Amino acid sequence: MEDKGSNRKSNLPSRYVSVGPKSAPHRSYYYAMGLKEHEIYQPFVGVVSTWNESAPCNITLQDQAQHVKAGVKNAGGTPREFTTITVTDGIAMGHEAMKSSLISREVIADSIELSVRGHCYDAIVGLAGCDKSLPGLMMAMVRLNVPSVFIYGGSILPGKYKGKDVTVIDVFEAVGKHAAGTISDQDLKDIEQVACPSAGSCGGQFTANTMACISEAVGLALTNSAMPPAVNNEERKAYGEKSGKAIMNLLEKNIRPRDIVTIDSLVNAARVVAATGGSTNAALHLPAIANEAGLKFTLRDVVEIYNSTPYIGDMQPGGKYVAKDLYDVGGVPIVIKSLLDGGYINGDCITVTGKTIAENHKEVIFPTNQDVVYKCDNPISENSSVVGLWGNLAPDGCISKIAGLKNLTFKGKAKCFDSEEDALTAVLKNEIKAGDAVIIRYEGPKGGPGMREMLSTTGAIYGQGLGETVALITDGRFSGGTRGFCIGHVGPEAAVGGMIGLLKDGDEIIIDAVKGEINVTLSDQEIEKRKKEWKPRKTNHNSGSIWKYSQTVGPAYEGAVTQPGAKDETHTYADI
Numbered sequence: 001m002e003d004k005g006s007n008r009k010s011n012l013p014s015r016y017v018s019v020g021p022k023s024a025p026h027r028s029y030y031y032a033m034g035l036k037e038h039e040i041y042q043p044f045v046g047v048v049s050t051w052n053e054s055a056p057c058n059i060t061l062q063d064q065a066q067h068v069k070a071g072v073k074n075a076g077g078t079p080r081e082f083t084t085i086t087v088t089d090g091i092a093m094g095h096e097a098m099k100s101s102l103i104s105r106e107v108i109a110d111s112i113e114l115s116v117r118g119h120c121y122d123a124i125v126g127l128a129g130c131d132k133s134l135p136g137l138m139m140a141m142v143r144l145n146v147p148s149v150f151i152y153g154g155s156i157l158p159g160k161y162k163g164k165d166v167t168v169i170d171v172f173e174a175v176g177k178h179a180a181g182t183i184s185d186q187d188l189k190d191i192e193q194v195a196c197p198s199a200g201s202c203g204g205q206f207t208a209n210t211m212a213c214i215s216e217a218v219g220l221a222l223t224n225s226a227m228p229p230a231v232n233n234e235e236r237k238a239y240g241e242k243s244g245k246a247i248m249n250l251l252e253k254n255i256r257p258r259d260i261v262t263i264d265s266l267v268n269a270a271r272v273v274a275a276t277g278g279s280t281n282a283a284l285h286l287p288a289i290a291n292e293a294g295l296k297f298t299l300r301d302v303v304e305i306y307n308s309t310p311y312i313g314d315m316q317p318g319g320k321y322v323a324k325d326l327y328d329v330g331g332v333p334i335v336i337k338s339l340l341d342g343g344y345i346n347g348d349c350i351t352v353t354g355k356t357i358a359e360n361h362k363e364v365i366f367p368t369n370q371d372v373v374y375k376c377d378n379p380i381s382e383n384s385s386v387v388g389l390w391g392n393l394a395p396d397g398c399i400s401k402i403a404g405l406k407n408l409t410f411k412g413k414a415k416c417f418d419s420e421e422d423a424l425t426a427v428l429k430n431e432i433k434a435g436d437a438v439i440i441r442y443e444g445p446k447g448g449p450g451m452r453e454m455l456s457t458t459g460a461i462y463g464q465g466l467g468e469t470v471a472l473i474t475d476g477r478f479s480g481g482t483r484g485f486c487i488g489h490v491g492p493e494a495a496v497g498g499m500i501g502l503l504k505d506g507d508e509i510i511i512d513a514v515k516g517e518i519n520v521t522l523s524d525q526e527i528e529k530r531k532k533e534w535k536p537r538k539t540n541h542n543s544g545s546i547w548k549y550s551q552t553v554g555p556a557y558e559g560a561v562t563q564p565g566a567k568d569e570t571h572t573y574a575d576i
Helices: 021-032 061-074 096-119 133-144 168-180 185-194 207-218 233-253 263-275 282-292 299-307 323-329 332-341 420-428 455-463 524-533 544-552
Strands: 044-049 078-083 123-128 148-152 159-161 164-166 386-391 394-401 409-417 436-440 471-474 485-491 508-512 517-520
Touching: 044 061, 044 096, 044 233, 061 078, 061 123, 061 233, 096 123, 096 133, 096 282, 096 544, 123 133, 123 233, 133 148, 133 207, 133 282, 148 207, 148 233, 159 185, 168 185, 168 420, 168 455, 207 263, 207 282, 207 332, 263 282, 263 299, 263 332, 282 299, 282 386, 299 386, 299 394, 323 332, 409 420, 420 436, 420 455, 436 455, 455 471, 471 508
Parallel strands: 044 078, 044 123, 123 148, 386 517, 409 436, 436 471, 471 485
Antiparallel strands: 159 164, 386 394, 394 485, 409 508, 508 517
16 A cells, blocks of 8 residues: 655654554544545644634634635645633633633643644644633643644624723623612613624733733734734634645744744743733733743743833723724734834744744834824833732732722731632622722632632722722732732732731731832731641532642642643654
8 A cells, every 4th residue: 555645744743643554444534524535645734713602702713713724725734623612701700600710721721732632633723712712722732832823713892882982891890880879770781781792802901812912922823813803704714814824834844832932932922911901811821831831931020021011002901992993003013013113022033924023023014193002112101011019928929910000009908808709799788998908818729729810809899989999919810801909819829828818807918019019017926826827728629620620730920830841741742
């Protein structure tokens, strides 16, 4: 029998299931699915999407995947489509379901890894919409280290309410206004019915759009592919087909994710987050992506980069504009162009185009007739939009988005809650007052388990007009849509005996976001006394995937990862 494809596939994983006499049983399966002989002997490209009917974030991805497959076919590859899960934060928010959100990032990465390994695919094109699906896909790409291209499914269009653009964040904040009696039942109903008028991911510079910007900045996505709205069908079709063709070029040139995801490109990605007032969740996801490449890139590394980056993107929730506005003025490329011109981006980093990021943006002209993105020599603020804090309350650090905040210092009394539900109930009962430091603990990666976001609580606080006068401090995390004086990722977390678990009602909390400090005014002797009195708490999750996650997850400042990453590898999947 002639070993067709043996030369073309001599170094590709798919040779194990398509080349030579021993692969006859495997080939019979491909014939059963309608493949022609020449298609079996072409490189196999896994086209994975997080399509589902769980939320508008994902609803267009199945259609977009077909355009990717067309691009792969036209460039001489054989696409093999599959899907994986998502957990949609907007629906999971504010109740037990949110424990599943961050865990889903690991499940997404693991499931893609297993599907690619199990079927010996040679490359990946991945499409994602919901928050954790973006880093989950990128983590899998870097882990497997086969040529890969990432595509964001696109943002939702903004809603209109009383003449203003609105997003789902306005609905969360409306819940707080409703509880405070400042809007009626009908007002709440009206805004919920118009806030999300189309398919696509949440519209501001929340986690999905932040990670979409990262995909371009780190080099895993095609230039300008992130910001076209999900319903811009012709552009989405074009970028799908281009991504399909790009993956075949990467295969030919053997350019892999770990050639692209380097310390320099991770720094570029962090710059874009800081410059646009992006989600604090990026400080979890960038270290997690770095871990897959065997690189150490912790919370401290991320916020040091933030601190030296000007804030130039006037994006919600801290600013005025939504993703559609950024798209209208030129998309992520104008952010990158401004940072390149200002000397903040390393232009030598290679990308999925096969060119450097500087080459990709050489012809980009920064538009001057707009105020969505500013030049670096005339920023909105010289200060970072996201800051890290350290002190006796957070020896391992914590993080806060300060974009849009007027007052960057706080002194107040602790009001402690051992779950988000208890805190939200207190907010909705109007029990939180100006000057309170609302402490929500036992919500960290291990203690939650799952490190829930607190958008329902922060939205309600802001909706009651307390966003500038109340601090919320948690070992959990926040939605990219959170605004106000909110501090998350406090480490060590309460479940492992961290200081946040030792606080008592009335303790004085002092925060200085300018100096990067967060402390409780207790003596060392009192702290030691409380440490000796502290006892671990049990959770209600003692079996299943949430329990399994709690047994393996690491600290937030290292990305809340569940496995050692590339540093302990003896080989990569790409080289089997």
